[in-house]
Amino acid sequence: MASNIVTLAQIPTLTQLYRGRLLSPSQQPGSNSPSKALNDILSHIQYDITRLQVDGIVNAANQWLQGGGGVDGAIHHAAGSQLLAECRTLDGCNTGDAKITNGYNLPAAKVIHAVGPIYEERYHLTLERLLRSCYRRSLQLAVENNLRSVAFSAISTGVYGYPNLEAAQAVLDEVGKFLRKDDNASKFDRIIFCSFMPADVEAYQRFLPFYFPPMPEDIGNANTSPETKADNGW
Template identity: 50%
Template sequence: MSVTLADIDTLDQAYASGDLEASSKEPLFAHDESLNKRISLYRGDITKLEVDAIVNAANRSLLGGGGVDGAIHRAAGDELYDECKTLDGCATGSAKITKGYKLPSKHVIHAVGPIYDDEEDERCAKLLKSCYDTSLELAVENKLSSIAFSGISTGIYGYPLDAATHIALRTTRDFLTSEKGSSISRVIFTVFRSIDVNSYKKILPLYFPPAPAPSEPKEDAAQPAEESKEKEKTPSAI
C-alpha cells in the first residue's frame, strides 16, 4: 500500500503534535511558517511513497546495489535497470533522472554521493551538497513538485551522520528560498534507522524552527500607591 503526501505530517504539524520539539540551541534561521509547511520527516520505506520523485542513494554505475539502492531497483522492476543501462553511469556529486516504473513514485532521481574520507572533508562536503542541489534542480527542470530524499552517503559510504544531515538541510533550505525553488511544494526526508531519526529531530529545528513560544506577561513590580497603603493596614495572618 502506497503512502501519500496527505499521510505524512509537515513540520508545522509535527511541532503542533509534539512529535518534534524546538532545539535547546539557538536556531540558525528565523521561523518561517511557509517553509515548515513544505518540509517533512518520514520514517518508513521510501519505495512506498506516492510522490513525484524519490531520490536514490545510487552508485556510479546506476545499476543497483545494496541497501536502499537495491530496494528501489527491486520495487521498480527490470525496466528501471534497463533504462539505467542507457545512462552511461553518473559522476560522483551529480544525479540523473528516470521513470519510476512499478514504484508509486513517478520518477527516481539517482544521486551518487561521495565515499567519505576525513582527510578530504571539504571536497566530500561539496560533492554531497551537489547531490542535493542537482536532485532539486532536476525536479524543477522536470516540473516535479514533491521529492523524497533517502540518506545520501550515510550508509556504507561512511559519511558522518550529523554532518550529512546539516548539509542536506542547509542545501534544501537555500534552494527552497531561491527563485527556482518556489515550484517545489514538498520535500520529505525519509529515514529508517532510529539513529537517522534522532539526527534529523536534533538538527531540523536549527534550520526550520517552530514559531517562538508566546512570552509571559511580566508582573508590574510597582504597585499603585493606594493598594500599597491598603496592604500596610491589613494585618498579616499567622
C-alpha cells in the same frame, strides 16, 4: 506495486510535527528565522521510500547506476527490471551529480539517482561539497521536470560511511539555501527527508529545528490527526 502505500496527505509537515509535539524546538538558536512557508512543505519520516506515492524519490545510487545494496537495491527491486534497463542508457553518473528516470512499478512517478561520496575524514571538505551537490542537483532536476513532491533517502550515510550528524547538517543547510533562493520554495508542494537507519532519524530530529525553527504559534498546539501520521514500514 508495494503494499502499504503512503500518500502525500498522510505525511506530516514540520508544522504538523511541531504542533503535535513530535518535533521539539532546538535548544540552540539557529541563524534562520521561522518560516511558515518552509515548514509547510518540509517533512521527515522513518519509512520505506519505495512505498511513498510522490512525484519523485531520490535514490542513493552508485556511479554505474546499476543497483546495489541498501536503499539502492530496494528501489531497483520495487521498480522492476525496466528501471535497470533505463539506467544502462544513461552512461553512469559522476559523484555529486544526479540523473532522472521513470519510476516504473514504484508508486513514485520518477526516480532521481544521486551519487554521493564515499567518506574519508581527511577529504571532509571536498566530500561535503559533493554531498551538498547531490541534493542541489536533485532539487534542480525536480524543478526542471515539474516534480512538486520529492522524497530524499539519506545519501552516503549507509555503506558509504558519511557521519550521520555531519551529513544531516550539510543537507539541511543546503536544502534551505536552495528553497530560499529565487522563490524556489513555491515550486514544491512537499520535500520529504525519508530516513531508514535510527542514526539518521536521530540526526534529522536533532537538526531540523535548528535549520527550520517553528513558528511561535506552532509550539505545543493540538496534536496532529491520526491520518497525518505514517507508521514505520521498513
